Amino acid sequence: GQSLEQPSEVTAxxxxxxxxxxxxxxxxxxxxxxxxxxxxxxxxxxSYNALDGLEETGRFSSFLSRSDSYGxxxxxxLQMKDSASYFCAVSGGSYIPTFGRGTxxxxxx
Amino acid sequence: xxxxxxTPKYLVTxxxxxxSIKCEQNLGHDTMYWYKQDSKKFLKxxxxxxxxxxxxxxxxxxxxxPKSPDKAHLNLHINSLELGDSxxxxxxxxxxxxxxxxxxxxGEGSRLTVL
Numbered sequence: 001g002q003s004l005e006q007p008s009e010v011t012a013x014x015x016x017x018x019x020x021x022x023x024x025x026x027x028x029x030x031x032x033x034x035x036x037x038x039x040x041x042x043x044x045x046x047s048y049n050a051l052d053g054l055e056e057t058g059r060f061s062s063f064l065s066r067s068d069s070y071g072x073x074x075x076x077x078l079q080m081k082d083s084a085s086y087f088c089a090v091s092g093g094s095y096i097p098t099f100g101r102g103t104x105x106x107x108x109x
Numbered sequence: 110x111x112x113x114x115x116t117p118k119y120l121v122t123x124x125x126x127x128x129s130i131k132c133e134q135n136l137g138h139d140t141m142y143w144y145k146q147d148s149k150k151f152l153k154x155x156x157x158x159x160x161x162x163x164x165x166x167x168x169x170x171x172x173x174x175p176k177s178p179d180k181a182h183l184n185l186h187i188n189s190l191e192l193g194d195s196x197x198x199x200x201x202x203x204x205x206x207x208x209x210x211x212x213x214x215x216g217e218g219s220r221l222t223v224l
Contacts, residue, residue, distance in 0.1 A: 043213075085150055
């Protein structure tokens with residue numbers, strides 16, 4: 001089976017940098033994804049890491065260490081609109097993404 | 110044009126009823142999914158389906174059944190609804206079962222309330 005752990009809540013102020021960690025257990029591994037979901041909305045894809053290292057997409061970056069079964073999402077220059085839930089998801093042996101329980105990010109002015 | 114569309118967006122019904130949620134994708138994707146999101150926002154895979162294979166999460170009660178008339182549609186039928194079925198159900202699609210981008214395209218969700 002697969003399981004993921006991520007913090008339930010993270011708070012930060014506008015303009016700051018925040019890191020959301022994710023550890024996973026899986027039999028077979030293809031990649032780790034990150035999704036953003038605003039209240040009442042659908043999850044939207046942010047990034048995907050199949051190999052170790054850092055992937056950067058604008059203000060958001062995602063990191064993966066396969067040997068540590070660990071990844072993180074880094075959000076820079078935080079804006080109020082970044083307040084949302086963030087999910088890591090692991091694609092294991094079946095390719096079907098299994099989601100973590102999500103991290104609620106609260107950005108204060 | 111909406112890439113992945115679900116209907117209805119809201120559904121309120123009584124315990125014991127049977128209901129269906131429809132999903133259509135116009136992305137030409139091969140694989141479609143149903144996820145259930147509970148009140149604590151936990152997104153749980155229910156089904157994955159492409160034109161070759163249906164993968165069922167073994168924890169899903171057999172009251173839930175996916176029906177796919179063609180590659181662009183994956184409907185969810187629920188029999189004998191229970192209070193615990195209240196949740197938001199998301200349909201999603203990806204280009205192929207062996208997706209190498211990790212990207213799922215989600216519909217807007219269908220909020221089911223069972224009274």
